[in-house]
Amino acid sequence: MSTVYAAFCNNYSESRLYVIWDLKRDPNAPPVIFNGYLDSDQCTDWLPIYTGDDLWGKVLYQRSDGPQQIVDTITDSTTVRMD
DSSP, X not given: OOEEEEEEEEOSSSOEEEEEEETTTOTTSOOEEEEEEEOTTOBXXXXXXXXXXXXXXXXXXXXXXXXXXXXXXXXTTEEEEEO
16 A cells, blocks of 8 residues: 655635545545645645555545545645645
8 A cells, every 4th residue: 555645735815624535545435534624825734645556646625615626646745735
């Protein structure tokens, strides 16, 4: 089992609720790896992201008032700016 670590930052101008799912750990029922509020420019701690046999992790995130978005190029120490 390969794992990388990534931080996710609120790139929106206000505090928002975010939910982040790890899509490679179980594509049929991806686990939630973060569910909480982030202030503007606030980041999560380093979250473990499963990569399987690939070099990249893949997550789905959703802001409480926005669409779902996929990020599929996550490597170790990646910082994802979430809109």
